[in-house]
Amino acid sequence: MGEKIDINRIARDMFIMHKGEPYKVVDYEHVKPGKGQAFVRVKAKNMKTGNVVEITYKASDSIELADFEQRFAEYSYSDGDFYYFMDKNTYEMIAVSADAVKDKAGFLKEGIDAVVYFH
Structure with missing residues (x-):
């Protein structure tokens, strides 16, 4: 199991785990809506399939770094x-x-x- 970090420390080209699969962060955006909780929208590429997906995390979430x-x-x-x-x-x-x-x-x-x- 990889190291866990606060979602607010995410950066481009970082390798993360999502649903048991390794992903490379392509882009990310911190969103603070007028109402409701802040969140982080991450665009990431699955390192096994090559598919790019958009993942949304709460600002209070932590993520697991992928070991590469x-x-x-x-x-x-x-x-x-x-x-x-x-x-x-x-x-x-x-x-x-x-x-x-x-x-x-x-x-x-x-x-x-x-x-x-x-x-």
């Missing part, structure tokens, strides 16, 4: 089912499923630098 490991890598090649990246620190090959790469495959060229996230 970030590795700097270089794209090597694809065999159709997997895309292979070389870890720039350990020189280990990292296989990433084609489903995880999806629409970004067109941007991958041999030797390009990439960041690979592990959950």
